[in-house]
Amino acid sequence: MAAKITLKVNGKSYQEDVDPDMPLLYFLRNNLQLNGPKYGCGIERCGSCMVLLNGKANPSCIIPASAAQELEITTLEGLAKGEKLDIVQEAFIEEQAAQCGYCMNGMIISAKALLSENKNPTDLQIRQALQRVLCRCGTHTRIINAVKNAAQKINN
Structure with missing residues (x-):
């Protein structure tokens, strides 16, 4: 059953109706078209899906999108400032x-x-x-x- 969730990603707020159990990785890639985080293993073992959650590196493949609502999420795309790379x-x-x-x-x-x-x-x-x-x-x-x-x- 879909629910409205709000996530702050790369400094912007996004509100979407999604399954609350949807992995954060899927939300980032499928809903926001952010392709920095990759799907690798799906069990937090390879690190290809890493994002910063409140400044700490965390795999996004098994964290439900709904669990990230109170967190600052930064993806690879969010590290750059406009055209200036980090x-x-x-x-x-x-x-x-x-x-x-x-x-x-x-x-x-x-x-x-x-x-x-x-x-x-x-x-x-x-x-x-x-x-x-x-x-x-x-x-x-x-x-x-x-x-x-x-x-x-x-x-x-």
């Missing part, structure tokens, strides 16, 4: 930290959450922050370099 997004491009790109949403969202709490993380802290995101392409070194690059820019 520092983390720029760093991932500069370091060429993508191969297939499927994990990039989760990696960038997780890096953004880490750097908002810790502006000068160690390699170990970076690895720990990114461990929830599955990447099989082998770009881990470039991803870590991208996070360090972004941290350096934030600190300058």
Whole structure:
């Protein structure tokens, strides 16, 4: 049974009639056409569906849309300010930290959450922050370099 829910996504408020149990990921992709978060595993194990919920990286695939009504939701698309990419997004491009790109949403969202709490993380802290995101392409070194690059820019 559909219910009216209101979600604040990327600074805008959206009100829609949806099944309250609809996963937040489906709401973002299907209702709002936001394609940063990807469907991967559907069980919170791969990280491709990561979004920021009140600034913390969280998988959106099994969180009901109705449970996110009181939260600030930020997707990959919401990190940029108009045409200006976020520092983390720029760093991932500069370091060429993508191969297939499927994990990039989760990696960038997780890096953004880490750097908002810790502006000068160690390699170990970076690895720990990114461990929830599955990447099989082998770009881990470039991803870590991208996070360090972004941290350096934030600190300058």
